[in-house]
Amino acid sequence: MELVIRAAVLFLFLWLMLRAMGKRELAQLNPFELVLLIVLGDMVQQAVTLEDHSLIGAGLVVSTLALLTVFTSWLSFRWNWFARLFEGVPTPVWRNGKPVERTLRLERIRMDELHAEARKQGIGDMQEVYLATLEEDGSISFLKVDQAPDEDGQDPDDKSVV
Numbered sequence: 471m472e473l474v475i476r477a478a479v480l481f482l483f484l485w486l487m488l489r490a491m492g493k494r495e496l497a498q499l500n501p502f503e504l505v506l507l508i509v510l511g512d513m514v515q516q517a518v519t520l521e522d523h524s525l526i527g528a529g530l531v532v533s534t535l536a537l538l539t540v541f542t543s544w545l546s547f548r549w550n551w552f553a554r555l556f557e558g559v560p561t562p563v564w565r566n567g568k569p570v571e572r573t574l575r576l577e578r579i580r581m582d583e584l585h586a587e588a589r590k591q592g593i594g595d596m597q598e599v600y601l602a603t604l605e606e607d608g609s610i611s612f613l614k615v616d617q618a619p620d621e622d623g624q625d626p627d628d629k630s631v632v
Contacts, residue, residue, distance in 0.1 A: 473527055476518045477534035484514070489558070493531075557606050564602035577604055588612055 518531050546553035563573050563584060574581070585612045588596060600618035603611050 473518065473530045476520075477531045478538060480514055480518050481535055481538045485556070517589045560606060560611075561604045562601060563604050563610065564596065564599050564612075566600065567597060573604070579604070584610070 514567070515531070541558055542552075546556055561573050561577065562570050563577070563579060564570060569581065573579075575586070584602065585596060588594075588599065590604070591612055592611055593599060593614070598614050599612050600615045601613040603613075605611055
């Protein structure tokens with residue numbers, strides 16, 4: 471039972487730590503940081519199992535983490551508020567031709583990084599951008615000015631007749 475409790479506490483700690491790192495940081499891990507995460511995994515295993523090398527101990531830890539992952543996924547599917555809490559929400563970093571300074575500062579995104587992401591998606595001038603959004607997975611999506619909704623809120627690509 472102690473292994474299950476330790477695994478559950480560590481699950482919560484890792485979730486908090488990864489959320490604190492920010493979406494952008496996780497999306498742009500460099501090779502050294504990836505190696506650190508792998509080493510962290512080994513340290514976590516040792517902390518949870520107290521050097522218990524038994525097959526049953528390993529099975530309990532893996533099962534607890536797997537069940538918690540499935541459970542949080544189910545909760546996210548069931549309740550939107552939990553999904554927003556646990557997985558985050560898309561956050562605008564550029565709106566109506568201007569940077570959203572508060573979001574850029576909070577997510578630690580420099581303007582040159584935002585410009586580089588735009589160039590990767592074939593956008594040469596940020597004035598072409600109506601909305602740029604930092605997605606839950608750390609990527610940035612861009613909508614060009616010609617994709618902006620009309621004044622009445624209609625999507626310009628929506629050809630349906632009302």
